[in-house]
Amino acid sequence: MIIFKSINRLNKEVNFKANIGFVPTMGALHKGHFSLIKSSKKKCKKTLVSIFVNPSQFNKKNDYKNYPRNLKRDIKILKILKVDYLLIPKINEIYKNKKTMKIKLNKKDKILCVKYRPGHFEGVLAIINQFLINIKAKFMFLGEKDYQQIHLLKKFIKSKFKTKIIPCKTVRLNNSLAYSSRNFLLSKNEIQKASFVSRSVHNFYLSIKKNFKNKNNINKIKKIIESKKIKIDYLELRNKENLSKNFNQNNFKIFIAYYINNIRLIDNF
Ligand code: PAF
Numbered sequence: 001m002i003i004f005k006s007i008n009r010l011n012k013e014v015n016f017k018a019n020i021g022f023v024p025t026m027g028a029l030h031k032g033h034f035s036l037i038k039s040s041k042k043k044c045k046k047t048l049v050s051i052f053v054n055p056s057q058f059n060k061k062n063d064y065k066n067y068p069r070n071l072k073r074d075i076k077i078l079k080i081l082k083v084d085y086l087l088i089p090k091i092n093e094i095y096k097n098k099k100t101m102k103i104k105l106n107k108k109d110k111i112l113c114v115k116y117r118p119g120h121f122e123g124v125l126a127i128i129n130q131f132l133i134n135i136k137a138k139f140m141f142l143g144e145k146d147y148q149q150i151h152l153l154k155k156f157i158k159s160k161f162k163t164k165i166i167p168c169k170t171v172r173l174n175n176s177l178a179y180s181s182r183n184f185l186l187s188k189n190e191i192q193k194a195s196f197v198s199r200s201v202h203n204f205y206l207s208i209k210k211n212f213k214n215k216n217n218i219n220k221i222k223k224i225i226e227s228k229k230i231k232i233d234y235l236e237l238r239n240k241e242n243l244s245k246n247f248n249q250n251n252f253k254i255f256i257a258y259y260i261n262n263i264r265l266i267d268n269f
Helices: 008-013 033-042 061-066 070-082 112-116 119-132 145-159 181-185 186-208 212-227
Strands: 001-004 019-025 046-051 086-087 141-144 165-170 231-239 252-260 263-266
Touching: 001 008, 008 046, 008 086, 008 119, 008 145, 019 112, 019 119, 033 046, 033 141, 033 165, 046 070, 112 145, 112 231, 112 252, 119 145, 141 145, 145 165, 145 231, 145 252, 145 263, 181 263, 186 212, 212 231
Parallel strands: 001 086, 019 046, 019 141, 046 086, 141 165
Antiparallel strands: 231 252, 252 263
16 A cells, blocks of 8 residues: 555546546544545455544534544554555645635535534535545445535536545444444443444335325434433434435435534435
């Protein structure tokens, strides 16, 4: 595995005419990331992983400061997974060009996490913009746990870049909780609490699949979750193609964002 500490160098040394798969990450790697890497290795000739905890996508300073980081462990894992290239860019290089780092979102997109984490997705789009200007990968692999991220990035990169997004299924623990780097910040008890949320939302999803009228139980489900002293930012049903509120029994998805202590988790079914 070749490790690059600069995008500039990576750009000079990697032949992007070859079929390259790109897996952008913020490190603290887990099974969700491993499955993205496996998909890339299957589909592409070479796989490039990036690790960069992007400050501009954190709307709270403490969240950025406390985000789990374990670079040594990550590098070991990536070597075992036989990743070809790893990019660990420096913050100065990324933020050198202020113009490409200023992205505005459409008013229409102010739903779910855009509404509850102001500035977050502007930061995500900006960093991916910065990456794709230089990294001419054929495919970019992203996990469906971050469903809204995929939705916004697809729209954003479509007219700008040739890179195609490949969404990959959410990977879950046996107790149904989705793998997330933020799980590293939870105690055993808190993991139990989070998996309770995940199971409740999944059961809610199954009940609506059985009988569409069950969608009206949404406030009951919210109350059950909140009774465990879990704060919910949103629990919403939306159309899985365009995220509008216009959905039916065959094309809906449930989205949730909630807090276990002060750790914010998201999921969807
Ligand atoms: O999903 C993530 O880990 C991040 O939002 C991403 C896509 C790596 C951008 O920083």
